[in-house]
Amino acid sequence: ATLTSTSTARRRIAAQLEDLGGYPEMVDVRRRHGFPRSVTIRSVDLDGADPTALAETAKALRSCSYGRFVDVLHVGLAGYSDRNDWAPTLRALAQAPNPERIRELHFDHYESTECEISWATMGDLSGLFAPFTGLEVLHLKSGAGGTLGELHLPSLRRFVRESGGLSAEEIASIMNATWPALEHLEIWTGDPNYGAASTVAALRAVFDRARFPALRHLGIVNSTWVEDVIDALAASKLLPQLHSLDLSKGIFARRG
Numbered sequence: 001a002t003l004t005s006t007s008t009a010r011r012r013i014a015a016q017l018e019d020l021g022g023y024p025e026m027v028d029v030r031r032r033h034g035f036p037r038s039v040t041i042r043s044v045d046l047d048g049a050d051p052t053a054l055a056e057t058a059k060a061l062r063s064c065s066y067g068r069f070v071d072v073l074h075v076g077l078a079g080y081s082d083r084n085d086w087a088p089t090l091r092a093l094a095q096a097p098n099p100e101r102i103r104e105l106h107f108d109h110y111e112s113t114e115c116e117i118s119w120a121t122m123g124d125l126s127g128l129f130a131p132f133t134g135l136e137v138l139h140l141k142s143g144a145g146g147t148l149g150e151l152h153l154p155s156l157r158r159f160v161r162e163s164g165g166l167s168a169e170e171i172a173s174i175m176n177a178t179w180p181a182l183e184h185l186e187i188w189t190g191d192p193n194y195g196a197a198s199t200v201a202a203l204r205a206v207f208d209r210a211r212f213p214a215l216r217h218l219g220i221v222n223s224t225w226v227e228d229v230i231d232a233l234a235a236s237k238l239l240p241q242l243h244s245l246d247l248s249k250g251i252f253a254r255r256g
Contacts, residue, residue, distance in 0.1 A: 028074075035069045040109055042076025051078040051123075055088035062096030071102055076109035077120060082145060084115070085123035099131040108141035108162065118164035118194040121145030129153060144195025146170070151177035157214075158184040164222070165195025168202055175205040182212060186219035186246065200228040207236035219246035226250030 028040035041057050054075070061067055073093070077084050086107050093099060107122065122142040126149025129135070134155050140148075141162040148170050156179040161170070166189050174187060185206065190196040205211050206218070215238065220229045226247050233239055 030072075036066060037069060038072035038074070038104075039070050040074040040076070042109055043078050046077055046080040046114065051083070051085040051088050054078040055092040058089045059092040059096055062093060062098075067096070068098055068101060072104040072106075073102060074106040074109045077115055080115055081119040082121045084120045084142065087123035087125055087128065090125055090128045094128050094131045100134045102132055102135060104137035105132070105135060106137070106139040108139050110141075116143075116164075117141060117162065118143040118190075123147075125149060143190075148173035151179065153177070153179045155181060157181055160184075160186040160219075161188060162186075162221075163188045163190050163196075165190035165192070166198065167195060168198040171198045171202045175203070175211075181214055183214050184217040184219075185212065185215055186217070186221060188222040188249075189220065189224070190222055191224055196224070200225050200232055203229070203232070207232055207238050209237040209241060212238065215241065216243040217246070218242055218244075219248075220250070221246055222249040223247075224251050227252060 028038075029036050030038040039061060041054060041061070043051075043054050055078075058073075058075075061070065061073075075086065075089060078086055078089060090105075093102065093105075110120070120142040122140060122145065124147040126147050128149075129138075129151060132153065135153055136155055137158045138153070138156060139158075139160040139162070141160075143163055144165045144167055151173055159174070159177075159179070159182060161174065163170075166187065171187070171189075174185075187203075187206075189198065203220070218233075218238070220226060223229060227250075229247065229250075233245075
């Protein structure tokens with residue numbers, strides 16, 4: 001009886017996935033033991049894309065009965081360059097059933113052939129992460145032109161903010177975030193010519209061991225002031241607890 005029930009459930013899920021074929025934004029579905037677990041969505045026509053179209057796909061995905069099995073979501077661009085706005089998509093996911101069951105959110109599914117990272121905005125995401133209490137991985141890839149707001153993510157273990165120019169406001173959101181379980185923190189600070197508006201002083205909180213008790217990996221990546229990071233980190237209380245350190249893509253100019 002259990003085998004029959006499982007087989008029936010899989011056929012029903014497969015049928016619902018086919019029904020969602022009407023949404024061209026859904027580009028990839030990965031299954032585990034026959035059930036969908038990871039889904040990738042993106043806008044097909046970036047030039048004429050309406051950011052709400054991607055949000056509708058996300059809503060349809062999470063509202064289907066099989067949506068409870070999908071706990072990993074990769075999201076591509078909702079629009080080209082400064083027309084990209086992930087806020088409608090994140091809001092749709094937050095308002096859909098069981099947002100607390102989503103374990104991973106990756107807003108990163110695009111290449112430079114589609115849009116340069118420094119061109120892509122992300123929108124105002126303030127207050128939209130609160131329902132994702134079970135979120136363990138959050139990856140955001142975009143340039144300047146967006147707001148993180150207050151971050152309270154008690155289950156988050158890995159955070160990656162990939163950027164060509166990170167604003168001082170975003171760094172403040174990251175430094176003031178509440179995520180006691182965080183093990184992996186990776187911040188791409190970028191270049192002032194692409195919107196980066198911060199200094200190593202803005203990262204002072206990350207070098208305070210008490211703020212990140214579980215941190216094992218630190219990445220200060222794509223930074224024009226990585227030499228100053230080395231000085232601050234060498235004298236910090238955080239360094240002894242790290243297992244790995246990533247200072248790649250930075251500029252070593254003054255001291256080589």
